[in-house]
Amino acid sequence: MAIESLEYPLPQLDVDTEHIFLDHESRFNIQNTGGSLLAGRILTSMPSLTATPSQFEDNNISVVLRYNESETDGYKPGETIETSIIITSNGGEKTIPVTIRLSQMAINTPDGWAIYNINDFYEYSQKNPIHARRVFTTSEFYMLLLTTGYKYMDIYENLHKDVHRERAMDSFFVLSGLKGKTTISLPRDKMEYSQKPFDYSMIYGSFIVQKSDWGFFEAPVSTAYGATWLKLFSERLITTDFNEANAGVVKFTIDPLSINGRYATETVIIGGKNDAGGNKTIEIIFRRPPLIKTRLNKEAFRYTDQGVIDVTNNTGEKLLVELFCKDSYVRFDNKKVYIEEHGSIPFIIKLSKFMAAQLKIKKQAVIKSSIEIKTHIGDKLHKSELAIMVGEW
Numbered sequence: 001m002a003i004e005s006l007e008y009p010l011p012q013l014d015v016d017t018e019h020i021f022l023d024h025e026s027r028f029n030i031q032n033t034g035g036s037l038l039a040g041r042i043l044t045s046m047p048s049l050t051a052t053p054s055q056f057e058d059n060n061i062s063v064v065l066r067y068n069e070s071e072t073d074g075y076k077p078g079e080t081i082e083t084s085i086i087i088t089s090n091g092g093e094k095t096i097p098v099t100i101r102l103s104q105m106a107i108n109t110p111d112g113w114a115i116y117n118i119n120d121f122y123e124y125s126q127k128n129p130i131h132a133r134r135v136f137t138t139s140e141f142y143m144l145l146l147t148t149g150y151k152y153m154d155i156y157e158n159l160h161k162d163v164h165r166e167r168a169m170d171s172f173f174v175l176s177g178l179k180g181k182t183t184i185s186l187p188r189d190k191m192e193y194s195q196k197p198f199d200y201s202m203i204y205g206s207f208i209v210q211k212s213d214w215g216f217f218e219a220p221v222s223t224a225y226g227a228t229w230l231k232l233f234s235e236r237l238i239t240t241d242f243n244e245a246n247a248g249v250v251k252f253t254i255d256p257l258s259i260n261g262r263y264a265t266e267t268v269i270i271g272g273k274n275d276a277g278g279n280k281t282i283e284i285i286f287r288r289p290p291l292i293k294t295r296l297n298k299e300a301f302r303y304t305d306q307g308v309i310d311v312t313n314n315t316g317e318k319l320l321v322e323l324f325c326k327d328s329y330v331r332f333d334n335k336k337v338y339i340e341e342h343g344s345i346p347f348i349i350k351l352s353k354f355m356a357a358q359l360k361i362k363k364q365a366v367i368k369s370s371i372e373i374k375t376h377i378g379d380k381l382h383k384s385e386l387a388i389m390v391g392e393w
Helices: 118-127 129-136 139-147 151-158 163-174 355-361
Strands: 013-015 020-022 027-031 039-044 049-052 055-057 060-067 080-090 091-101 191-193 201-211 216-223 231-232 236-238 248-253 261-269 280-287 291-298 304-314 319-324 330-332 337-341 344-348 366-377 380-393
Touching: 013 080, 013 091, 020 027, 020 060, 039 216, 049 080, 118 129, 118 139, 118 163, 129 163, 139 151, 151 163, 163 355, 191 201, 201 280, 216 231, 216 304, 231 261, 248 280, 248 344, 291 366, 291 380, 304 319, 304 337, 304 380, 319 344
Parallel strands: 020 091, 191 280
Antiparallel strands: 013 027, 027 060, 039 055, 039 080, 049 060, 080 091, 201 248, 216 236, 216 261, 231 248, 261 280, 291 304, 304 344, 319 337, 319 366, 330 344, 366 380
């Protein structure tokens, strides 16, 4: 076997540019075209010129080279600086010339900021959005874009005419690649509300809408099916509806008097069909429980067994419950019981000797019956039945 075949491939430094031009910052990529793992450092000859990261240990590295204006450098706006960076690594060394073209002008704000380019302006807009909106439409900002070679001047000229400054600035930053389009999300997709029978008081509800960032957002808020029982406080959600945590609130009311039956549902839509980011929806559900709810504690019973009927009374008043079973093997201690909110009515299963013998002769494993339940609510009689199954399990 040749010795060469046993050698481990060495790292090889490769940079995707031979000359870097910048006014404030620029990006370039470092790659390992050899083997193993590339590790090294980036050295600059000026304190105001910084590389991020300045050290690396990877095979694909994206580097941001940034020039931060400093009075100690002695350079003036409009001048050009010729310097270089040195990349040293275990895969080789490379020196790359750097040309820094300083902005010919700067916008000095009343609160002490110096804006040299759109990156500075983007940072300033997050610190002082009100003043930034004023700067955005000034002739000084227009000249700053020209001197820094902004490539979308025709679009900016249209944007700065938009009377909605906040929307125009957000579009400007998205176009410039400084931020993504602001989107929204909903922490949940469904909300449920319930109310006892005979309670028709208005229900006040709300849900949170979360923005992806501090950027501009505006969208209609509507219902999908036009339900009359659900009313929105506002038909539009705008940027000022969101707090510092980028959270907004949509408020609504539910009118139970407008709901027929015990169940209703409606969908609230934020956004329109033509919105670039689509729309978000949340389902609002209203339930009204039945006046009285009954159930057996088990699905099936043995020939000699005990059972319980669980009763939930949602009327808000003390309720008389009457029980009846046509088959004598289902026996109650009390066939008339008063129930307040919740109650349990016991019963036993006890077949006569004659009936047990008949079932044995017929080889009938299961018998079925039902318990009839009557309640008087106001002047109305309510009836229901519970099916019961008895067998030798």
